[in-house]
Amino acid sequence: MPCKCSHDYDTKLYVVNLHFFFLFLCVMGHLLIFSTRFSPESGRCLITSGYWVFFVVEGNGPLSSIYKALQVIDFYLGFILPCHPIFGMDWRYGTGLWSSETVSRDIGDRRQSVSRQPSFTLSEWTDAQEDLIDLDPVPQTPVFDIGTDTRTEGDAATLTVTPVGLQERRGSNVSLTLDMCTPGCTEPYGYGAQLSPRDQSAQEYLRQGTHILTPAMLHTRAMDDQSLQAEFYETPMNFVDPKEYNYPGLVRKNRYKTILPNTHSRVILKSQDEDDFLSTYINANYLKGYGGEECAYIATQGPTVNTVGDFWRMVWQERTPIIVMITNLEEKNEKCAEYWPEDTVTHEGVEITVVKVTQEDDYSLRVFTLKCGEEERTLRQYWYTSWPDQKTPDKAPPLLELVQEVERAREEAPPSSGPIIVHCSAGIGRTGCFIATSILCKQLRTEGVVDILRTTCQLRLDRGGMIQTCEQYQFVHHVLSLYEKQLSQTAEE
Template sequence: MKVAQQSLDEDRPSSLKFLAASVAFQNSTVPACTRLPYTPDPDYILNEEEDSCDVIKESKDNVAPLVKQRTRMKPRGLLERRGSNVALTISLRSGTNIIHLRNSPTNTNPRHRKPLTYLRQASCELTPAALHTKSCDTLQLQQEFWEIPMNHPFEKNFNVAGHGTKNRYRSILPNEHSRVKLPVVNDNDPLSSYINANYIRNVTRSNAAYIATQGPMGNTLDDFWRMAWHEAAASVVMITKLKERKEKCSQYLPMAVGESSTYDDITITVESIQPFEHFTVRKLTLTHVNGESRELNHYWYTSWMDHETPEKTRGLLELVQEVTGWDRTQHGPIIVHCSAGIGRTGCYIAVTTGCQQLLQFGKVDVLKIVSRMRLDRGGMIQTWEQYQFVHQALGRYARILAGENVT
């Protein structure tokens, strides 16, 4: 098949382009972000071992002081180590893990505030000009990124017996309040309702626009497709290869046109395959054992390696456009996954949401987008490099909307 060489400004039925001509932009400097007062609060602190939000009794000793030392760059890949049982556990105990800008007038530490309140209220609206300026300010992006509470849940608070067997990484768990719960297969198997996935709400509305989940494992293939069917999903976005030095995701769908595979009560059949430069689209038919059939688009983006960010933003923006252009008015949330379901998954959802904000309002609030995502699933967007990449991708999209010839 011919590889598509289409650019974002070509004629395509995409809702991201529909109102592009009516968007007007004004130049401005980077505005001050909304931050909470810098006052210690005893009610909420970040867990020292898992960087989680929890209500505990007052304990001044739990607030770790800043380490007096030179500013250091955090080792690349620290947040994505996945070779042990504590693979993705993120600890902020060491001063070397955070960029502390002591001379900055906005230097505040999330340990001294209510993390959940921070995630609900943090905001920093950016015009296209301010977005471009901020995307080039590495120190500001690092400081802002590390101020956002991770909001990882405590494993001790999970009451689903045996759930650990269904988690790809022990330290990456779904937050309870937004966790996707599958129908119990039978009364004797409550574990059948568990899947490591969370609903991600739209920033401007309360509805669940996405489901962020881990890459399916050998023993969760049936669960994944039961979720897709139960949630009436019309699109699945996969942002990982099956193996990157080690397994990142089990193969959970047939590959060739005409092939079929059955998972639990659902048969998946590949109807067509359309390759693009950075991703491949498979049109699937899902047939339930009761005879009902549905269509689903599977988007497999392979140009983003784990532990890294893409060199260019064009490929991800083309994927966003392709997925957004699919008419899913009568369908459920878009399922997005990488390996752990927080890093690359978070970037995709943030870029998609940011593009919609730029299109509708002419400005974007990346800080608010990421904070709200972390309310629903802890740790969304794992590194400040990914945080910067989101700003760069949205900056490119803003230039496209403004009519610039972006190469």
């Protein structure tokens, strides 16, 4: 008569052997999946089914067998195949949850500059979240009572523009998700290339958009948050596709990878080798002034340590009489390199000497002499420091006073002088507000009306993203409303 304990031992040994047999099948099944690139999900189902059959044969119920099969595989593979990348996949076992995730790779496309120059995406930030381009992601200001970000219809009777796709609106997540630029491809498409229907619609909007405001309408409009939001979000930003600048090494010349100069209006630096694109490139655009004046302004990024020389080349080449700087050197992160000297320095053959420094309440004024060869010029730099990071100014009068001071200085400049250079960090937000305010003040004095939408559209045709946030758009209205009241008060006196 066979011994019962011997029979029980053989049974247990049989069960243990079956466990290891199915474990072996499980491991081999996954190796087979890796080598043949079959679906991992189907492999798991096949292996789990085998264990399920095993537990059913043991006498367990169907649901109980499934639970036990998953537990056994999860337990064993937690030791056999710990969580680590295999063939580029991350297989997570021993956690009760099976998943595969593509292992992220750092492509190493980083700035070589000492300057901190993050890329910007809302879905996957690669550096500091707070450094959204000078894009001031959630600006706040006591000047306006900003409500929720609702989309309302504009005044159909006064707007002469057509709706555009959601991707072109500043308020959409799509337009905020700025992709990485990968250098080293073919020549850019250039201005005049064939546009998609969406791009054509955006260009048509920017060329035709207009909303003329009388003084009474301006005062009312400045306080109408919802109407301004609707108008702002309907206006295309006109950002440049990074694919238009696929040149090796160009990444070192841009403070932000996705804020690039529109091709048709970009400033081209003179170079001995005109075929060397990098030697002619600077992240800057010519902008029209009041009445369509060509090249009245240059909007550019805050220089980086890699582009200080290029910046001074542009200043000399364009015969610039005035620089307006609207950013601090650091605002949580570096926003602009200190491109001027304490005393004297030479960049690209141009000798820059500080003559005088004057400190006003809201800005400082530096007067330079520039000398190249036998020619000598005078340059003024207005450094506006009362525009806080990620906000609009607390008060409108200081900005308005600076605009008027710059206009007076331009009138005193030699007739041969070139464009005024305006920059913040990215060269689109605060820069756009200043230039728009300057143009619209002239329009209000000359015509008695303003067309803020038309001016915004024109600026964005020349450099994408000008006047970057809805709060900034409202602030421009507020400043113009204040200026009109000043003009009316002066006229009455």
